[in-house]
Amino acid sequence: MIQYPIIDPVAISLGPLQIHWYGLMYVVGFIAAWWLGRRRAHRVGLKHDDIGDLLFYGALGVVIGGRLGYVLFYGLERLLADPLWLFKIWEGGMSFHGGLIGVLIATVVFARKHRLAFLQLSDFIAPLVPIGLGAGRLGNFINHELPGRVSEVPWAMAFAHLGPEPRHPSALYEFALEGVVLFVVLWWFSRQRRRRGLISGLFLLLYGAFRFVVEFVRLPDPQLGFIAFDWLTMGQLLTLPMLIAGMALVAWSRYQPMEATKRVDKPRPST
16 A cells, blocks of 8 residues: 655745645646647747637636536535535635536637637637646646545555545546546547547537546545435446447547648747
């Protein structure tokens, strides 16, 4: 068994001002998306300055959608008992699936504003997301969140607040799959000539598959437990539509015309 590292969740403390590692992970994700997006802005006819606007839309979608999704999917009873809890973001609680819905809405709005096809823009955005997802999972790991189920694998760790039993470090599994692997696959495919909708479909399909599998070694949310069959979790249930939509989109993309792309990413100066 490996000892779980004890890391102060507060990265920087300046008197009453405290900056948490989890918050810094969001910053890492947005900065990475901004930098990579600027490199590829010319591919969809956007200027460098447009990427900042796109990130602003996306940030609103992530925060508003992620919080609403969490309280509705995972904490509805608490919300009904204390409606103001919705705004207590500092207490934690963000949902990936809610954030995804928020980002999709933001994408629709931004695409209309800039006269882009929705899938053209979503194909552009998808490879920019995994770095933020991976960074967020590292934040979960630092905060001792997303504990795994009891296991005897050599790399199992004991979560101090759950007792001495060794458990899967499920947050690290999600970092590796949703962050590293997903980024590599999407970035590689996005550098090739491909059909519209393929990148978006791969994002939904791969994230859905990774999340569904990891849920088997991750503890279900304590306030919900298993919601069916003594094994199905809320995370898996919310992921099923992603899997279906991803498979459908990948299949649909096969009948779309090829979209040309450049092998070398050269930024276009703002005008």
